[in-house]
Amino acid sequence: MATINTKGYESLLTPGTTSSTTTKAAATTGSSDTLGKDDFLKLLLTELQHQDPTSPMDSDKILTQTSQLATLESSTKTNTALDNLSTQLKESVSSNATNLIGKMGSLGYNAVTLADSKSTYEVYFPTEIKSGTLTIKDAKGNAIKTVDDNGNVVKDGYYGVTAAYLDKNNDQKTTQFGVYPVESIRYENGASYVKLGSNYFPISDVREYYEKS
Numbered sequence: 001m002a003t004i005n006t007k008g009y010e011s012l013l014t015p016g017t018t019s020s021t022t023t024k025a026a027a028t029t030g031s032s033d034t035l036g037k038d039d040f041l042k043l044l045l046t047e048l049q050h051q052d053p054t055s056p057m058d059s060d061k062i063l064t065q066t067s068q069l070a071t072l073e074s075s076t077k078t079n080t081a082l083d084n085l086s087t088q089l090k091e092s093v094s095s096n097a098t099n100l101i102g103k104m105g106s107l108g109y110n111a112v113t114l115a116d117s118k119s120t121y122e123v124y125f126p127t128e129i130k131s132g133t134l135t136i137k138d139a140k141g142n143a144i145k146t147v148d149d150n151g152n153v154v155k156d157g158y159y160g161v162t163a164a165y166l167d168k169n170n171d172q173k174t175t176q177f178g179v180y181p182v183e184s185i186r187y188e189n190g191a192s193y194v195k196l197g198s199n200y201f202p203i204s205d206v207r208e209y210y211e212k213s
Contacts, residue, residue: 097185097192097194097203098185100182100185100194100209101182101183101184101185102181102182102212103181103182103209103210103211103212104126104179104180104181104182104209104210104211104212105179105180105181105182105194105196105206105208105209106178106179106206106207106208106209106210107178107179107196107201107205107206107207108178108206108207108208109178110160110161110162110176110177110178110179111158111159111160111161111177111178112158112159112160112161112177113156113157113158114154114155114156114157114158114159115156116156117153117154117156119159121161121177122177122180122197122198123161123163123175123176123177124175124179124180124181124197125163125165125173125175126173126175126181126212126213127167127168127173128167128168129165129166129167130165130166130167130168130170131165131166132163132164132165132166133163133164133165134161134162134163135161135162135163135164136159136160136161137159137160137162138154138157138159138160139157139158139159141160144159160176160177161176161177162174162175162176162177163175163176180196180197181196181212182194182195182196182209183195183196185203186200191203194206
């Protein structure tokens with residue numbers, strides 16, 4: 001908020017100063033380039049008090065400045081309301097995010113990155129495994145190995161990872177990379193992160209949440 005110092009008021013009292021130069025002198029005096037509604041009102045009242053009696057400010061100008069003051073007041077209230085709403089939304093998001101702990105979260109894809117012929121990833125099995133097969137597929141859906149049948153290392157890129165297995169009750173189950181239980185929620189610099197597996201992901205990166213079966 002701008003402040004009007006003594007020097008600014010002295011310039012307003014200088015004989016022969018017109019209303020336009022008075023406004024400029026007052027507006028440029030202070031520690032900030034932004035005028036608040038209180039500063040605006042002070043300027044308007046000062047102009048009225050020190051206007052030239054022989055050439056008073058016309059009513060249209062008074063109405064214009066009064067309208068500007070009303071607009072500024074409305075804008076201030078709107079900004080305050082938006083700040084309050086933003087705070088409430090953040091608190092609501094934080095509260096809802098903690099309710100996700102214990103549910104399953106899916107990133108919406110099962111692709112891992114192979115770079116320099118190396119890749120590290122985790123696959124979560126929700127039940128005890130009796131036997132199973134981990135399958136890696138290329139972008140066309142063809143099942144491959146990290147080293148193909150001819151002994152050649154496959155090209156760097158993205159590969160899908162899925163698993164089909166039997167649980168201890170001999171029930172057929174499937175799982176894939178990118179699906180994990182939500183273990184915790186972390187807040188950092190105003191953003192929320194979800195812990196899936198050993199890693200934290202922005203909450204916006206998680207495409208689906210559902211109850212454990």
